[in-house]
Amino acid sequence: MSESGASAHISVSNVSVDFGGKQSRVRVLSGVNLKVRRGGFASLIGPSGCGKSTLLKILSGLLTPSEGTVSVAGLRPQQAVLERRVGLVFQEATLMPWKTARQNVCLLMELSDKARTRAEINDRAEEMLRLVGLGHAMDRYPTQLSGGMRQRVSIARALALDPEVLLMDEPFGALDAITREEMCAFILEIWQRTGKTIVLVTHSIDEAVFLSEEVHVMATGPARILESLDVRVPYPRTDDSFTDPAFIEASNHLRRLLKASHARTVAP
Numbered sequence: 001m002s003e004s005g006a007s008a009h010i011s012v013s014n015v016s017v018d019f020g021g022k023q024s025r026v027r028v029l030s031g032v033n034l035k036v037r038r039g040g041f042a043s044l045i046g047p048s049g050c051g052k053s054t055l056l057k058i059l060s061g062l063l064t065p066s067e068g069t070v071s072v073a074g075l076r077p078q079q080a081v082l083e084r085r086v087g088l089v090f091q092e093a094t095l096m097p098w099k100t101a102r103q104n105v106c107l108l109m110e111l112s113d114k115a116r117t118r119a120e121i122n123d124r125a126e127e128m129l130r131l132v133g134l135g136h137a138m139d140r141y142p143t144q145l146s147g148g149m150r151q152r153v154s155i156a157r158a159l160a161l162d163p164e165v166l167l168m169d170e171p172f173g174a175l176d177a178i179t180r181e182e183m184c185a186f187i188l189e190i191w192q193r194t195g196k197t198i199v200l201v202t203h204s205i206d207e208a209v210f211l212s213e214e215v216h217v218m219a220t221g222p223a224r225i226l227e228s229l230d231v232r233v234p235y236p237r238t239d240d241s242f243t244d245p246a247f248i249e250a251s252n253h254l255r256r257l258l259k260a261s262h263a264r265t266v267a268p
């Protein structure tokens, strides 16, 4: 579900990224275009090293492109992050081990939201932890939580500042298969309840198809978007979605594209 540049919530136009100095310049992204509608769910998929995380870093303002323009929630990414319009979730939950789940969720708000009182921050943290199904574990320390629970805390932390956009880089990569499936169902529920615009980087074809309205396949050499595929599987998506003909068609198509892309990547 692409949108025109004027109305897209996230818009990437002709973005290129070069790493290295004059002598050893390497072009990592080349002429990348991407649009995500407000409230949309898009995934980025592609072979290892193709530049998915680099593109996400650009959206999260951590990296400035060498060429091209980027707009997130109508702002430059750095400004969108400063204004707390963007929430980030990474593969590792990166929680402070000496703080409880509740204190971890409070921390970012305490640092960035001077308008709220301590009691308001605490209430918000509790609300978010309940939203992610951790109402019973608010006062546990990270070592007392499973990997999936830790990742839920990091999602609660990202949602606590009520960002319009949620950027997730392989958020379920370190989890076992069943927890990963549960987290996918959970993130869909959160998406449908909150209406956030979500961009997800994943290595999993099934995860991309199950979650997204649109899957953007990236290719290497240098990286670009090879194809953007609309996923025509109706929401709400459930375990039955995996056997929907549209699901099977989309995942088979992506598998063929990725295999061809991988073959080009490893060719001598």
Ligand SMILES: Nc1ncnc2c1ncn2[C@@H]1O[C@H](COP(=O)(O)OP(=O)(O)OP(=O)(O)O)[C@@H](O)[C@H]1O
Residues within 6 Å of the ligand: 019, 020, 028, 046, 047, 048, 049, 050, 051, 052, 053, 054, 055
């Ligand atoms: N700071 C940097 N300096 C030089 N090269 C970099 C830098 N960051 C990333 N790269 C290179 O850019 C390319 C894309 O990296 P990136 O991490 O975006 O890929 P990816 O698709 O997310 O990979 P993976 O799926 O393995 O996580 C890689 O070849 C990587 O080595």
